[in-house]
Amino acid sequence: xxxxxxxxxxxxxDLNKRFGAISAVEHVTFSVKRGETYALLGANGAGKTxxxxxxxxxxxxxxxxIFVLNVDMLRDRYRVLSRINYASPYVDxxxxxxxxxxxxxxxxxxxxxxxxRRIDELTAQLDLEGFIDRSYRNMSSGQKTxxxxxxxxxxxxxxxLLDEPTASLDPDTADRTRTYLEDYRRATxxxxxxxxxxxxxxxxxxxxxxMMRAGCIVDRGTPKELIARYGRRTMEEVFLDVARxxxxx
Amino acid sequence: xxxxxxYLLRSSxxxxxxxxxxPTVQMILWGFITQFxxxxxxxxxxxxxxxxxxxxxxxMLFRAQLGVTLPFFEELYSxxxxxxxxxxxxxxxxxxxxLGISLIRTxxxxxxxxxxxxxLYHYSLFSLxxxxxxxxxxxxxxxxxxxxxISALVLRYGxxxxxxxxxxxxxxxPVSGIYYPIAxxxxxLQPVSYALPSSYVFEGMRAALFGHHLRLDLxxxxxxxxxxxxxxxxxLFLALFRRARRDGLLLHIGE
Numbered sequence: 001x002x003x004x005x006x007x008x009x010x011x012x013x014d015l016n017k018r019f020g021a022i023s024a025v026e027h028v029t030f031s032v033k034r035g036e037t038y039a040l041l042g043a044n045g046a047g048k049t050x051x052x053x054x055x056x057x058x059x060x061x062x063x064x065x066i067f068v069l070n071v072d073m074l075r076d077r078y079r080v081l082s083r084i085n086y087a088s089p090y091v092d093x094x095x096x097x098x099x100x101x102x103x104x105x106x107x108x109x110x111x112x113x114x115x116x117r118r119i120d121e122l123t124a125q126l127d128l129e130g131f132i133d134r135s136y137r138n139m140s141s142g143q144k145t146x147x148x149x150x151x152x153x154x155x156x157x158x159x160x161l162l163d164e165p166t167a168s169l170d171p172d173t174a175d176r177t178r179t180y181l182e183d184y185r186r187a188t189x190x191x192x193x194x195x196x197x198x199x200x201x202x203x204x205x206x207x208x209x210x211m212m213r214a215g216c217i218v219d220r221g222t223p224k225e226l227i228a229r230y231g232r233r234t235m236e237e238v239f240l241d242v243a244r245x246x247x248x249x
Numbered sequence: 250x251x252x253x254x255x256y257l258l259r260s261s262x263x264x265x266x267x268x269x270x271x272p273t274v275q276m277i278l279w280g281f282i283t284q285f286x287x288x289x290x291x292x293x294x295x296x297x298x299x300x301x302x303x304x305x306x307x308x309m310l311f312r313a314q315l316g317v318t319l320p321f322f323e324e325l326y327s328x329x330x331x332x333x334x335x336x337x338x339x340x341x342x343x344x345x346x347x348l349g350i351s352l353i354r355t356x357x358x359x360x361x362x363x364x365x366x367x368x369l370y371h372y373s374l375f376s377l378x379x380x381x382x383x384x385x386x387x388x389x390x391x392x393x394x395x396x397x398x399i400s401a402l403v404l405r406y407g408x409x410x411x412x413x414x415x416x417x418x419x420x421x422x423p424v425s426g427i428y429y430p431i432a433x434x435x436x437x438l439q440p441v442s443y444a445l446p447s448s449y450v451f452e453g454m455r456a457a458l459f460g461h462h463l464r465l466d467l468x469x470x471x472x473x474x475x476x477x478x479x480x481x482x483x484x485l486f487l488a489l490f491r492r493a494r495r496d497g498l499l500l501h502i503g504e
Contacts, residue, residue, distance in 0.1 A: 059495070078337060
């Protein structure tokens with residue numbers, strides 16, 4: 001059993017992953033302090049989802065170290081999995097179950113106490129009332145995104161990993177979801193790491209941003225720092241500069 | 250549209266193989282049945298229910314295997330593995346849950362057929378007596394072993410390998426001696442048959458029906474082989490699960 005006592009909720013050291021000749025993640029190192037929200041930004045194929053997958057233990061890195069809540073994820077991840085959670089539009093939930101049945105199954109997997117009450121809370125907070133007892137397969141993509149978020153929040157995770165948390169949501173629902181995530185973080189002191197292509201979301205939610213390109217972290221800083229460094233007005237413009245490999249102005 | 254379906258067929262060699270597979274297996278199975286009954290036409294009369302017992306016991310094996318693979322495939326169709334394996338659920342716990350649901354599905358599925366056979370054909374599988382428990386347990390465990398091994402291969406090779414769930418087990422039918430003694434098979438094929446727990450179960454079934462006694466030796470061989478096969482299949486599942494994690498398959502499988 002390996003642990004380390006730091007104030008970091010997430011610590012990644014020299015992470016590497018190759019798929020044949022392609023280097024998906026290369027020498028990635030970063031840490032996230034408890035209670036902070038970080039964003040992983042980058043174009044498609046930059047290595048964000050692969051990094052998140054390794055962080056969660058869904059993928060084994062070729063080399064490197066990963067600590068979540070001071071637990072070595074490559075050796076003891078089952079010690080900490082009940083304290084973290086994850087939502088992604090690239091992973092789905094059982095189609096033939098109702099939303100409530102899905103949340104019940106996952107609630108039991110995470111040993112959530114007073115599960116029925118917790119599901120009721122999330123149903124109200126994420127506005128799932130209209131379809132909580134409907135089959136998951138009949139949901140719109142926006143509804144599925146909200147259900148995935150409800151599943152990710154069931155166990156009140158200390159570390160929340162989100163891949164495109166507001167993808168497919170209309171602007172109103174996306175805004176309410178972001179407000180909810182802000183409130184959740186304030187209320188629980190949770191650490192959030194998200195991958196997103198929505199720059200307004202990143203500017204609003206994130207303390208720091210890690211810019212990825214071709215598997216590497218090529219820049220990092222607060223949204224304000226990055227905007228100033230690239231001489232741009234918005235994170236959208238910074239994102240385009242990084243994705244297109246433009247030099248800092 | 251024919252071109253469209255031809256593209257689909259050409260894209261998967263298992264699909265092409267499957268076209269010839271079923272007729273071939275049926276031909277081999279019924280070939281041996283015909284061969285045996287040509288010389289033993291009074292055989293069924295000596296122990297009524299021998300064919301029905303064979304069918305029902307064979308279905309136990311088939312349902313036990315499907316009871317593992319189909320719920321596992323549901324997770325793949327739903328693209329749900331990513332969520333499952335970031336939860337505190339361990340792969341060994343997933344396997345145990347698949348075995349549990351397989352038991353329930355098998356009891357419901359085959360139990361219904363067994364009960365219906367009583368009024369329809371005046372035959373009760375329970376007339377086999379206590380040996381039935383041994384037969385059921387061994388076929389269940391062999392079905393589990395096959396189901397786990399097939400799930401492992403699908404985890405590694407994706408849903409292109411899902412037809413193994415239907416195809417694989419029927420390859421065992423001709424060599425398991427469901428409807429005829431193992432001695433009916435050609436000499437070169439009998440060692441294959443004796444490597445399968447199912448062969449001992451069906452030989453034991455015939456001993457119970459014709460000789461009215463329990464062949465403990467046959468039961469013993471079936472148990473030993475089952476222990477080996479279930480251990481190998483669990484090992485294979487865990488090894489290929491680790492491989493799937495290494496190759497990043499858990500996020501994308503099912504797409």
